[in-house]
Amino acid sequence: MHAQTESLISEELVFCGLNPKTLPIIKNLIKAIEYGHTALILKEEQLQLFATLPDDVLQLLSVYEGRLQIQRHHKQEKRVARKLLSMVEHKTSANNPSALMPGADESQKCAIDGAVENKLAFILGGPGTGKTSTAAAIVLGKLLQCKKPKKISLVAPTGKAAVQLST
Numbered sequence: 460m461h462a463q464t465e466s467l468i469s470e471e472l473v474f475c476g477l478n479p480k481t482l483p484i485i486k487n488l489i490k491a492i493e494y495g496h497t498a499l500i501l502k503e504e505q506l507q508l509f510a511t512l513p514d515d516v517l518q519l520l521s522v523y524e525g526r527l528q529i530q531r532h533h534k535q536e537k538r539v540a541r542k543l544l545s546m547v548e549h550k551t552s553a554n555n556p557s558a559l560m561p562g563a564d565e566s567q568k569c570a571i572d573g574a575v576e577n578k579l580a581f582i583l584g585g586p587g588t589g590k591t592s593t594a595a596a597i598v599l600g601k602l603l604q605c606k607k608p609k610k611i612s613l614v615a616p617t618g619k620a621a622v623q624l625s626t
Contacts, residue, residue: 460489476513484508488527497536498526543579559603560596567593575600591623 468489469482477485488499501509501522509522521533528536556563556571563571567589574580574597582597584590594613601611615621 460493465489472516472519475515475519477516478508481505481508484527488529492529492532497532498528501525501527556596556600559600560592563589563593563596567596571596571600575604591620594624 465486469485472485473479473482484499484501484505491499505527506522506525509520509527512520512522517530519530521528521530523533556568556575559571559575560567570580570582570593574582580597582590582593598611598613602608613624615624
């Protein structure tokens, strides 16, 4: 952020009633946002500086669970969290994991059963642990549940993993 813009924001926050001692923390929040973060974890003494925010400042900033955020980011994260929770809480009838992936070990059976039963699942594991095979069994289980084909989305952290999921 341009230094003059940062200075104007700081002046406006102080004018709205924010304690001037919080300005270095606000600068750190701005830097954190520039690096792609949405919140700044506050230390106990920093939290006390933000204990009572003036109403004008509450429209701009949020302090929640020890984190300082721009109010817009806080609301967006709460909306995404609610959506993810609703997806996780939605259960459907499960298939037999052993039938979907013969030879699956217990952790794979548990992953298949959980993922087929829920609308959202994360499959994690090191190289060679059967993530791709487990994902294929999950897709099969999801397709067997549907009377007509539905959209199933798969994501992967690397290009190589994405290629493996698509084959």
